[in-house]
Each structure stands twice: as C-alpha cells, then as structure tokens.
Amino acid sequence: MNLSGRALTAPASPIRRMIPFAEQAMKMGKKIYYLNIGQPDIPTPRVYFEYVERYKPSVVAYTHSAGLLELREAFSRYYEKFSVKVLPDEIIVTNGGSEAVLFAMAVVADPGDEILVLEPFYANYAGFAAQLGIKLVPVRTYPEDGYSVPDKKKFLEKISSKTKAIIFSNPCNPTGAVYNESQLRTIIDVALEKDLFIISDEVYREFTFDGCKAISALSFEPILDRVIMVDSISKRYSACGARIGAFVSKNKSIYSAALKFAQARLCPPMTSQYGAIGLLSLDDEYVESIKNEYQARRDVVYEELKKIDGAVFQKPKGAFYISARLPVDNVEEFVKFMLLEFDVGGKTTMVSPLDGFYATPSAGLDEMRIAYVLNCDDLRDAVRILALGVEEYKRKVR
Ligand SMILES: Cc1ncc(COP(=O)(O)O)c(C=O)c1O
Structure with missing residues (x-):
C-alpha cells in the first residue's frame, strides 16, 4: 500500500518542528519564553x-x-x-x-x-x-x-x-x-x-x-x-x-x-x-485597547532587537509579528543552541526559524520570526536573553 504523493510531500509545520528541542529544554529545567507561536495570551472576552x-x-x-x-x-x-x-x-x-x-x-x-x-x-x-x-x-x-x-x-x-x-x-x-x-x-x-x-x-x-x-x-x-x-x-x-x-x-x-x-x-x-x-457585538474600544497593547509590545521588541549588532529589520506596522535577519548563518541551529546549550539564570527564548515561511529553496535560513504574545516585561527579558544568545552563538561558531 502506498500513500499519495500529496501525503508524502506535504510540509510539516515549520513552527512545530522545533518542539522536541523545547521539550528537551524543559526536561533540563529551563524556563522558555515562547515567541515562536502566534497564540495570543490575551483572555477571550x-x-x-x-x-x-x-x-x-x-x-x-x-x-x-x-x-x-x-x-x-x-x-x-x-x-x-x-x-x-x-x-x-x-x-x-x-x-x-x-x-x-x-x-x-x-x-x-x-x-x-x-x-x-x-x-x-x-x-x-x-x-x-x-x-x-x-x-x-x-x-x-x-x-x-x-x-x-x-x-x-x-x-x-x-x-x-x-x-x-x-x-x-x-x-x-x-x-x-x-x-x-x-x-x-x-x-x-x-x-x-x-x-x-x-x-x-x-x-x-x-x-x-x-x-x-x-x-x-x-x-x-x-x-x-x-x-x-x-x-x-x-x-x-x-x-x-x-x-x-x-x-x-x-x-x-x-x-x-x-x-x-x-x-x-x-x-x-x-x-x-x-x-x-x-x-x-463588541465596540471599537475593545479592539482599540488590544491594538494599543500590541503596539506597546511591538515597541519593546523593536527597541530590544535594535541592540543586536548586525540584525536587519524595519519597524513593523501591523499584526503581532516581527521578522528579522540575524547575524547567524542558520537560525534553526541557533534556535537549537538557545534551547539546549544556552540560558540566562535558567531562562531562554524560543523564536521561529523563517525558512519554513519561504517556498524558495534555502531562503530565509538566517531570518527569524518573533510573535509578541507575552506581556511587555516578559518580552523585554526574552529579547534581552535572545540578544545575549546571539553574541554567545557567534563566539561559539567563530
Ligand atoms: C495570516 C493568517 N491567516 C490565516 C490564519 C488562520 O487562522 P484561523 O484558522 O485560526 O482563523 C492565520 C493563523 O495564524 C494567519 O496568521
């Protein structure tokens, strides 16, 4: 019995493919800031x-x-x-x-x-x-x-x-x-x-x-x-x-x-x-307040990411994501490093490698996506840890 070509070639979720490494990191007792998935933390009205x-x-x-x-x-x-x-x-x-x-x-x-x-x-x-x-x-x-x-x-x-x-x-x-x-x-x-x-x-x-x-x-x-x-x-x-x-x-x-x-x-x-x-039936005030919250988070992520030497990105104008080129060759390897080999006081940060968001082969290997679905304080800490991780990773692969 053979499965269809479609079944065999359908891509796995690029977000979910990194989860086994996050599970390993959790077993090691690390606290992970999950910036990899677009699940909002805001309560449903x-x-x-x-x-x-x-x-x-x-x-x-x-x-x-x-x-x-x-x-x-x-x-x-x-x-x-x-x-x-x-x-x-x-x-x-x-x-x-x-x-x-x-x-x-x-x-x-x-x-x-x-x-x-x-x-x-x-x-x-x-x-x-x-x-x-x-x-x-x-x-x-x-x-x-x-x-x-x-x-x-x-x-x-x-x-x-x-x-x-x-x-x-x-x-x-x-x-x-x-x-x-x-x-x-x-x-x-x-x-x-x-x-x-x-x-x-x-x-x-x-x-x-x-x-x-x-x-x-x-x-x-x-x-x-x-x-x-x-x-x-x-x-x-x-x-x-x-x-x-x-x-x-x-x-x-x-x-x-x-x-x-x-x-x-x-x-x-x-x-x-x-x-x-x-x-x-909710009025505009509701959506306005959520939008303001995301804008504040966007600002935090943007300011913290600017501290990463060599990162390439512009201030995004919408949704709750920011994508950027990082000064590393391969973000998937970097994400594994962040989960398995790096922490700051037991904490680390997980982002999404962006290559899975491309159809062009080998594109986006040095890019990542952050979903800013945490509160501003956690986000600041998460991106600060990410920046320290980038420095440490660069030293490691040099
Ligand atoms: C751009 C875009 N379109 C569609 C969806 C699908 O969302 P849902 O099926 O939950 O409405 C998502 C979910 O992340 C999305 O980001």
Whole structure:
C-alpha cells in the first residue's frame, strides 16, 4: 500500500518542528519564553461565553452550511465599519480563516495550477496548496525594506499560463508588514493585466500601528469580482480555538462554488457561531485597547532587537509579528543552541526559524520570526536573553 504523493510531500509545520528541542529544554529545567507561536495570551472576552450560554440549544445541531444567518449579518455589519459593503449572502462562515484559505485556493485553481504568493508567507498556505496539488510560486520580499511589495516586474517574471491567483496576508504574518495603497495597486494591476484572482487574507485587519490602517482588497471597485477575502475571529478576539472564520466574495460564481465545498463539510461549529455573534457585538474600544497593547509590545521588541549588532529589520506596522535577519548563518541551529546549550539564570527564548515561511529553496535560513504574545516585561527579558544568545552563538561558531 502506498500513500499519495500529496501525503508524502506535504510540509510539516515549520513552527512545530522545533518542539522536541523545547521539550528537551524543559526536561533540563529551563524556563522558555515562547515567541515562536502566534497564540495570543490575551483572555477571550466574556461575551463569547455569555452568548454561548444564552443561546444554549437543546440539540447541538447542524446549522446552514454558510453559517447562521445572525452571524453572517453580524459580519456584514462589522465590515461596514471599514466601508466594505458585503451582504450576508456573500459570506460563508468557515472553520477558522484556515478553511476559508483552503476553499479559496480550491475554487480558483486546479491540481497543477499555480498561485503567486508574497514570500515569506503564512506557512500553512503551503500545506493547503499541497493538499490541493497546487504549486505556490513565490514573489520575494526582503527585510531591508520592511518586506514591502516588490515592483510589478517581479510578479510578471513569475507568471505562467498556469497562474490563477495571487495570495497574501495584509497585515502580514510573518513579517508584520502592512501594504499601503500604492503597494496594493501593484498587486491589483498585475491581477487585472493577467486576469488573476486575488486572495486577500485580512485576519489581522485591526492590528495596525502608528496611525496606519490596513486597506481591504474589497475596497477597490475594479476588482470586486475577483477578490476572495479571508477573515477570522481567532486573533482579533483571541478566540483561536473557537474555529470561526469567513470566506467572503461578491462574485456569485465564486460564492456558489465555495458553498458546494461548505456543504460537503456540513457546517461550522454551532456553539462557537453563537459566541462569535457576541464577539462581533463588541465596540471599537475593545479592539482599540488590544491594538494599543500590541503596539506597546511591538515597541519593546523593536527597541530590544535594535541592540543586536548586525540584525536587519524595519519597524513593523501591523499584526503581532516581527521578522528579522540575524547575524547567524542558520537560525534553526541557533534556535537549537538557545534551547539546549544556552540560558540566562535558567531562562531562554524560543523564536521561529523563517525558512519554513519561504517556498524558495534555502531562503530565509538566517531570518527569524518573533510573535509578541507575552506581556511587555516578559518580552523585554526574552529579547534581552535572545540578544545575549546571539553574541554567545557567534563566539561559539567563530
Ligand atoms: C495570516 C493568517 N491567516 C490565516 C490564519 C488562520 O487562522 P484561523 O484558522 O485560526 O482563523 C492565520 C493563523 O495564524 C494567519 O496568521
């Protein structure tokens, strides 16, 4: 018996592959600051649980495959705040943003087709593409300019007769970049010129700093029929385990195709959908306070990272990640060193090697991602330890 080619070649999570070393470090009695994973530490607002309790049904039943109408109406009202006009029947509630990405790729591309992706990218895009037999073709961005969208030429070079779409996250995981209007227009120009779909992953929409705003791909009139917007409550409301996201499209053919996929998996979780209605009823003050907290954390990480001689990065404008080139050859080896051979008073820091966020072979080997999901004091200590670790590692490999 043989497994499928897809099963054998699907990439393992780049974040999870380092966990055995963290387990070893824990056995050695070390305290680890985990900056490697995007699980927010912020408590889920109580209103989530209140709504689950309030609507407690006698049977936890299947719901409509597109999700409860009340929830789609709540999403529709929420998008209006960003001047994005989306009707409830242009929304499919999904099992997290993850399923929306899977549906989006499956709707626009066949096995063997290609999707352009701004690189480095949210690593699970590679997993979904592998499940679907789709090839991700990277368009590279660099730490020197804060991982900005490159010139149109760089996209055109990568386009073939099999290219069907461009996918990116904005604000970006893993880089923290927020694409401004002119950068988005580069992507839009390419999509219009080459007749491509745009998959715009906007799950970090509110987390933008220094007065900067994330612009939804659904705010550009000429491309409304070719955009699929991916959304999620996971990060916005620190409700990752609720598994509620959204697939949004104003194109009727795209929508009905995705609905067939949604019907095949029956429905998103019923009780979480009630909780999500509660979360979407929260006022702007809630999200504002969370955003301020992330901005304060971003500032701490940025200031501490600046103390690492030779680190290359710009101050990120959004999400809760910062990626940087470190003055080491191989960040994976460095992470192992931090876990197994280094500590400061019994404490060490774990970051993510960034190579797993690239499709280009050997790219990102000297880059890392930090998720700032700890409070400011812990973050300061964690990045201080990271900086000491870099110095010690450089001495060791010299
Ligand atoms: C850019 C991006 N898109 C989508 C997701 C999927 O999140 P979820 O499935 O929890 O909504 C994540 C999670 O980290 C993400 O960072």
